[in-house]
Amino acid sequence: MSRRTPAKKKGRRKSRRRSNRSGFGHRLAGLLLKLSLVGLVALGGLVVYDDAVIRAQFEGKRWSLPAQVYARPMELYAGRYLRPEELGRELEALGYRKRARPEGVGEYSVAADRYEVLTRGFTFWDGREPSRRIRVGFDGGTVSSLRDAGTGGGLGVVRLEPQRIGGIYPAHAEDRVLVRLDEVPPELVQALIAVEDRAFYDHFGISPRGIARALWANIRAGGVVQGGSTLTQQLVKNFFLTSERSLWRKGQEAIMALLLEWHYTKEEILEAYLNEVYLGQDGTRSIHGFGLASQFYFARPLEELGSAEYALLAGLVRGPSYYNPRKHPERARLRRDSVIDQLVAEGGLSAEAGAQAKKRPLGVTPRPPGGSSTYPAFIDLVQRQLRRDYRDEDLTTEGLRIFTTLDPRAQHAAEQALAERLKGIERQRGMESGVLQGSLVVSTTEGGEVLAVVGGREARFAGFNRALDAVRPIGSLVKPAVYLAALAGNRYSLATPIDDQPLEVKSSGGQVWRPQNYDKQSHGQVPLYQALAHSYNLATARLGMQVGLPQVVEMLHRLGVDRNIPAYPSVLLGALELSPLEVTQVYETLAAGGFRTPLRAIREVLDADGQPLGRYPLAVEQAVQPAPAFLITAAMQEVMRSGTGRGAGARLGASIAPAGKTGTTDELRDSWFAGFTGDYLAVAWVGRDDNTSAGLTGATGAMQVWGDVMESLHPQPLRPVVPAGISYRWVDEQGRLSGSDCPGAVELPFAEGTVPVEYSPCGGGPGGDLRESVDGMVDWFRELFR
Structure with a gap:
């Protein structure tokens, strides 16, 4: 007994150990089963969630589309003033290619004084402008003939497609031009599939063979040289996921790729990829999709490219920054040629065509066409006017097409006039380079359309917009309103003598206002029109006090000043602060014969389907009767003939007979000029941002800028209609x-x-x-x- 008892105990201990192990195994198996079930449930939940995300985003609104902003189109017709080089500049800006003979759309030729152009079609707010082969003849600076190059028949008016001058983007600053799959040239699709996913039409979202091949290549190279992602996985990564690198994200990418292939056709997936893939960066703007990339790199639509260009675009998918053709042209060329070789190997190109394609230059434009800031000051005005009528989310997600009033020809002339003239003034006066600043607004004399806005001497810099936000004293630019208030009362004529003698005006607080003339002299009795022509302060102050400050303030409001105007005597001589755009509104009413039309930068707004959303019709109101409006215009024409504006008047010539007014503020801080011809109104300001003296009168500063831009525009004569009475x-x-x-x-x-x-x-x-x-x-x- 004594010997068996330990044996029994030992056996029992072994039995208990086996029992414990068995229990632990059962518990472990149970735990693993539970974890598996939880994992399966979690995986199922993830699949259900991912499926819901895919269907909601992919079937709904797939992209937040920026609003596209266009300039006014160039209109061609016989008799239009247009220099041949200006047409050439417009065609270059639109991405047309110069050829010995145009064979495809977007091409043109030049022979002596004749252009032959194969235009692109374009859908405007009022209909479709078809593609045409046109012949434009010139006689000096005028379009002498406009004909159909095929039939020789005369044409009335032909509109070129408008320049895209910018966009209004979502918060993440993505930009794209949507294309349908049937619009994408087959060569591009072949190139893309050849280099990114040769088995695209065979796999079901993921490619085990591709993953294994990439893994083996990366192991052999000792680094990442190939990716195993299919086009579907790449689309999932760009469209639904973040750029995080982890096994979890890679697994989710695979699940979503399988779901995407389950629900949608290869064609739908490929079309989405073509519009989503990231292909470059333009400052803060991301370039997405081949439609925009074609414009960004070649300034042409996809359908106008050739095999070499398609190969370059397809090659950029691997690394848009690394293969950036503007920064790394040789690297980009080698990548392009590699894509061409793969196309030849896959049978997408013949050996001969491939060899020819590799001989072609990259063809990339030196600079990308403008994105959001081609004309930042003008775009700023457009955005402010749009926000009166649309919500911000409409502007940045709905793909609106905004047709503006910007005239690239006028904008170019205005930018050049301001920059070159300021540089010249600084050089002539021995100033430090860059100390002067300025702004310029150009509009039509009827209709209130803003043609150009320059916010500073560096016009393409999206900084402080002086044309809209620099609120400065306007000096003598206020005087036409004073004289108009007198003429509107029917007590004064242009010949009425005005006393240009010293005067004192006491305020209710006991302060005394003693204005002086610029030359510190008084001139006795002078006719009213001469007092304005020579900008006499004393005569103007006397006249304003006789007419009454309330009447002058009311006249300024009638002309278009919206802000509050204190009825102080100093207002009569320009102690009123306005921006150049506000001054343009005032002079727009004068130029239109007393009819006030709110300045507008927008003509039409269309939605993504081409349907009109908001019209911007003329809103005309008669602010001043025709007779006094005619008289003040005649007086301002005298300013340009014999008064302070005679220098600019002489430059344009007596036949143009412009009307205008100089403006100078205290201590020569601000130099202003506002004037108009038969078709153009321009307002220029020159000064210093720190509000110290610029040392310039209206005639020596801003008027010179005004004269430069008007000479470039070749304006029509000012011949106001003589009203009854x-x-x-x-x-x-x-x-x-x-x-x-x-x-x-x-x-x-x-x-x-x-x-x-x-x-x-x-x-x-x-x-x-x-x-x-x-x-x-x-x-x-x-x-x-x-």
């Missing part, structure tokens, strides 16, 4: 009716009831030698017997 009379220097051959006599327009009743001794009364028409005699008798 206006008649012309010859008057002498004292404003008395006179003969045309009397010393100092001028012929002026008068509103009914304001014709002078006094006569010059030289001639003008009965028995005098005044040479009047029958209409003049009738008016004389009317005044005599009033």
